[in-house]
Amino acid sequence: MNSELISLLADGSFHSGVELGRRLGITRAAVWKNISQLEDIGLQTERVKGVGYRLTEPLSLLSDSTIFDKSDTSVKHLIGAFIIVDSLESTNDYIKTSMESRQGYILCLAEHQSAGRGRRGKSWISPYGKNLYLSVGFNFERGFEALNGLSLVVGIAVARSIADLGLAAKLKWPNDVWIEKKKVAGILVEVDGEQGGPLRLVVGLGVNVNMKPCDAEIDQPWTSLATELGRIVDRSALAASLVGNLLTLMEQFKQRGFVGMKEEWQEFDGVSGSRVTLANQDKEEQGICRGVDHRGYLLLESDGKIQAFSGGELSLRIA
Numbered sequence: 001m002n003s004e005l006i007s008l009l010a011d012g013s014f015h016s017g018v019e020l021g022r023r024l025g026i027t028r029a030a031v032w033k034n035i036s037q038l039e040d041i042g043l044q045t046e047r048v049k050g051v052g053y054r055l056t057e058p059l060s061l062l063s064d065s066t067i068f069d070k071s072d073t074s075v076k077h078l079i080g081a082f083i084i085v086d087s088l089e090s091t092n093d094y095i096k097t098s099m100e101s102r103q104g105y106i107l108c109l110a111e112h113q114s115a116g117r118g119r120r121g122k123s124w125i126s127p128y129g130k131n132l133y134l135s136v137g138f139n140f141e142r143g144f145e146a147l148n149g150l151s152l153v154v155g156i157a158v159a160r161s162i163a164d165l166g167l168a169a170k171l172k173w174p175n176d177v178w179i180e181k182k183k184v185a186g187i188l189v190e191v192d193g194e195q196g197g198p199l200r201l202v203v204g205l206g207v208n209v210n211m212k213p214c215d216a217e218i219d220q221p222w223t224s225l226a227t228e229l230g231r232i233v234d235r236s237a238l239a240a241s242l243v244g245n246l247l248t249l250m251e252q253f254k255q256r257g258f259v260g261m262k263e264e265w266q267e268f269d270g271v272s273g274s275r276v277t278l279a280n281q282d283k284e285e286q287g288i289c290r291g292v293d294h295r296g297y298l299l300l301e302s303d304g305k306i307q308a309f310s311g312g313e314l315s316l317r318i319a
Ligand code: BTN
Pocket: 089, 090, 091, 092, 093, 113, 115, 116, 117, 118, 119, 120, 122, 124, 132, 133, 134, 135, 175, 176, 185, 186, 187, 188, 204, 205, 206, 207
């Protein structure tokens, strides 16, 4: 992948093959070959004879200096490492292989994922330079039971950053983020460790930022921040905001658990009061959502009784 070529084209303006070849030190034929490969990573290009090439949409590329400058100073000391990668298979997998003996939070952002993963074995569409693909790795001492609460806390962090852009995000238990009933972000928490011992966690976050409906076919209703706002969003500024909110809330969660965060989660709750079906591989439960308890378990009312359910591989469908 030619990231220099992508940087030159990121402004969305036309650039002639001669100019691109000169700046990259390659032939015009090589420019054409490189441009034709951009489609494979989700970038659409246009060629006009006698004028040159352009991307059909400008890109807001990740800038490490912007992310660093805009990051909340109160969380910077918590970061053990922060890596920005051009293209990789999955930021979650990257973190898993680079966490050994590291202290603090290890963060990885990528411009593109070739094998982005979602929950329940689904893939996560990850075109180059359009969305945010972020993973955070850290050690966790509160045990498996606390993990439900943790993924809800990540949802609050995302909803706060989206609210700062002037949009109303809603959370669908356990960890989907919606705007107007369309998915805008997803959270994948992966765990390594033994019962009773410290756990190594990787929190993966995918946010649809500047992806447009024509950029991807996804088998459920979805939207992006740019679609909702009608303008391109600065991905680096958003990444800085997310890192600040995520690390602040995770630190609070490590000390006090989910208890103090339940009220804020319920303010963002998009399903409370709705009739739903809760399912895993073996069985289904129907009822009305009644928010969450102090651990982050879903409260479901059926036949006049309220039962609490933990996350795991449960999926929630709204009737
Ligand atoms: C979901 O299915 O809703 C969860 C999607 C999680 C996607 C993110 S993108 C960054 C990180 N790397 C991955 O491979 N997956 C997560």
